[in-house]
Amino acid sequence: MxxxxxxxxxxxxxxxxxxxxxxxxxxxxxxxxxxxxxxxATRAQGMLAGLADLGCAVLTIKCDxxxxxxxxxxxxxxxxGFKADWVAGFGGGAVLDMAKALAALIPAPGPxxxxxxxxGRGLPLSAPPLPFIALPTTAGTGAEATKNAVIGVPxxxxxxxxxxxxxxxxxxxxxPALTDNCPRGVTLASGLDAITQVIxxxxxxxxxxFTDALTLPAISIGxxxxxxxxxxxxxxxxxxxxxxxLCGGLALANAGLGAVHGLAGVLGGTTGAAHxxxxxxxxxxxxxxxxxxxxxGSAGEARLKTVFSIIAEALGCAPxxxxxxxxxxxxxxxxxxxxxxxxxxxxxADAAQAALVTSSMKGNPVALxxxxxxxxxxQAG
Numbered sequence: 001m002x003x004x005x006x007x008x009x010x011x012x013x014x015x016x017x018x019x020x021x022x023x024x025x026x027x028x029x030x031x032x033x034x035x036x037x038x039x040x041a042t043r044a045q046g047m048l049a050g051l052a053d054l055g056c057a058v059l060t061i062k063c064d065x066x067x068x069x070x071x072x073x074x075x076x077x078x079x080x081g082f083k084a085d086w087v088a089g090f091g092g093g094a095v096l097d098m099a100k101a102l103a104a105l106i107p108a109p110g111p112x113x114x115x116x117x118x119x120g121r122g123l124p125l126s127a128p129p130l131p132f133i134a135l136p137t138t139a140g141t142g143a144e145a146t147k148n149a150v151i152g153v154p155x156x157x158x159x160x161x162x163x164x165x166x167x168x169x170x171x172x173x174x175x176p177a178l179t180d181n182c183p184r185g186v187t188l189a190s191g192l193d194a195i196t197q198v199i200x201x202x203x204x205x206x207x208x209x210f211t212d213a214l215t216l217p218a219i220s221i222g223x224x225x226x227x228x229x230x231x232x233x234x235x236x237x238x239x240x241x242x243x244x245x246l247c248g249g250l251a252l253a254n255a256g257l258g259a260v261h262g263l264a265g266v267l268g269g270t271t272g273a274a275h276x277x278x279x280x281x282x283x284x285x286x287x288x289x290x291x292x293x294x295x296x297g298s299a300g301e302a303r304l305k306t307v308f309s310i311i312a313e314a315l316g317c318a319p320x321x322x323x324x325x326x327x328x329x330x331x332x333x334x335x336x337x338x339x340x341x342x343x344x345x346x347x348x349a350d351a352a353q354a355a356l357v358t359s360s361m362k363g364n365p366v367a368l369x370x371x372x373x374x375x376x377x378x379q380a381g
Contacts, residue, residue: 004208007253009134009145009169014246016239019135019175022088023050029131029170030085032057036075036099038091039064043137043178047090059084063091063098066159066268066275068152072101072112079106086170088133092190093141093275096134101149103132104167112151117163117359119156125164134169137178139241140190140276142197142249144172150265150275158269161359168253176242181233188333191226191241192280197248198222199283201255203290203303204363211255214247219307223314230333256363259286262355263373270351271342280335285379288323293366300365327379338381348377 013021026033026047033051035058037044044060051058059082061075079087079102087106089099105112107127113120134144143149148163182190201207202215225240263286264278271278287307294300311322315329331337343351352373355361361368368376 009172027054033086044090066094067098086131092138093143096143097149104129118160131170139245140193145249176239189276193276194245195222200258201251211251218247257360258364261360262358266354273341281380284327285376
């Protein structure tokens with residue numbers, strides 16, 4: 001067996017009601033901290049009140065969209081003077097990325113660009129991050145279990161990562177009740193992201209027995225849960241999708257991703273569209289392109305065919321119809337095509353070229369050409 005390692009949060013709590021434990025656990029890291037939340041702090045009021053009861057001084061920071069470098073720098077200017085002992089994120093993937101980046105950069109002496117990949121210097125963190133505690137309120141990105149924070153840099157039209165093993169959460173509290181009644185469109189986009197993030201690590205050329213144990217069973221669970229949630233609110237399906245999201249975060253932290261995310265990082269920067277929506281639009285054409293390009297009889301082909309069989313069972317079609325059936329289901333559920341998300345056909349060639357050098361492409365089961373990627377964009381457009 002090929003040697004492998006396992007990276008993950010220091011402690012994971014999963015289950016309905018687990019969020020009530022957050023104040024006491026967070027306060028254990030010190031009396032001063034920062035809570036990053038979404039557009040409003042309403043849903044975090046219970047946790048904030050609990051922290052206040054324990055004597056904690058808390059600075060709250062709003063993150064109402066996917067974070068950009070400007071947003072991060074503004075937040076850092078406020079946060080560095082607060083002398084925080086910890087940073088907690090209470091929200092969706094964007095909130096967790098912002099909180100994770102703040103925890104990493106508050107102790108750093110230099111600017112954020114020193115550490116951003118691709119567009120920055122990509123330097124290792126020169127000081128240990130503050131303890132980061134994650135409480136996700138959507139089931140999609142798995143950011144509670146990853147060691148990177150995704151930051152948009154509009155002037156470069158890219159989304160890039162700040163990455164360090166020490167950025168993993170000290171505590172990740174996944175309480176599926178926090179995702180209940182999430183809007184249907186957000187559920188669809190984030191759910192497709194969660195499914196993509198268990199499929200791509202499974203077919204990744206860097207997959208391990210650990211990631212296989214997480215991802216393979218989670219693929220069918222994810223499809224079943226998301227399909228039920230597109231019909232009606234369902235607490236059990238919320239629980240299952242939260243589990244799939246966590247599995248995806250743990251898996252991608254250990255086995256990487258693939259062409260869906262390689263393209264999505266570029267398209268998110270050029271269009272500003274939601275990450276999950278982009279991944280959902282790309283998933284079917286990327287799977288089809290991978291199967292067409294992978295060597296016959298290879299381990300990669302076997303894994304892709306396994307995924308196609310799981311999709312076929314979920315959607316009630318033949319395995320060789322899985323990609324088209326998935327694309328049809330995604331469209332019927334209401335996910336926009338890439339053109340509706342802001343991608344112009346004239347931009348396909350540049351986006352394909354830029355995607356080739358992303359870190360996610362290193363995990364794809366087969367090397368895809370610029371022409372392959374352009375065909376994928378045309379099919380998803």
